[in-house]
Amino acid sequence: MKNMRDKNSTNSGFTCANCGRTVSPAAKTARNHCPFCLWSLHVDSVVPGDRAADCRGKMEPVALFQKRDEWTVIHRCEKCGKELPNKCAPDDSFEALLNLTALQQ
Numbered sequence: 232m233k234n235m236r237d238k239n240s241t242n243s244g245f246t247c248a249n250c251g252r253t254v255s256p257a258a259k260t261a262r263n264h265c266p267f268c269l270w271s272l273h274v275d276s277v278v279p280g281d282r283a284a285d286c287r288g289k290m291e292p293v294a295l296f297q298k299r300d301e302w303t304v305i306h307r308c309e310k311c312g313k314e315l316p317n318k319c320a321p322d323d324s325f326e327a328l329l330n331l332t333a334l335q336q
């Protein structure tokens with residue numbers, strides 16, 4: 232659990248709080264959500280990757296939208312209700328993303 236407390240590292244592996252799978256660091260960007268179930272943790276306050284929030288609630292993926300050619304997942308914190316946009320990673324589960332789109336319809 233060392234990585235969870237390391238504020239200088241925004242690109243570290245973690246264990247998903249929702250599905251329990253081990254998530255390895257992304258190749259390029261800071262990974263802030265689970266590529267398998269898309270759940271995140273409320274650790275960022277304003278900017279994705281700032282790790283400034285101390286809420287640490289589980290964040291549920293609630294919506295998906297496309298901006299230019301980038302896909303963004305909206306996460307809502309179970310604990311405090313805050314919503315944050317997060318860019319999709321290239322290896323996010325396509326199936327999970329599809330499920331999310333289905334929810335919106």
Ligand SMILES: [Zn+2]
Nearest residue numbers: 247250265268
């Ligand atoms: Zn997960």
Ligand SMILES: [Zn+2]
Nearest residue numbers: 273286308311
């Ligand atoms: Zn929160």
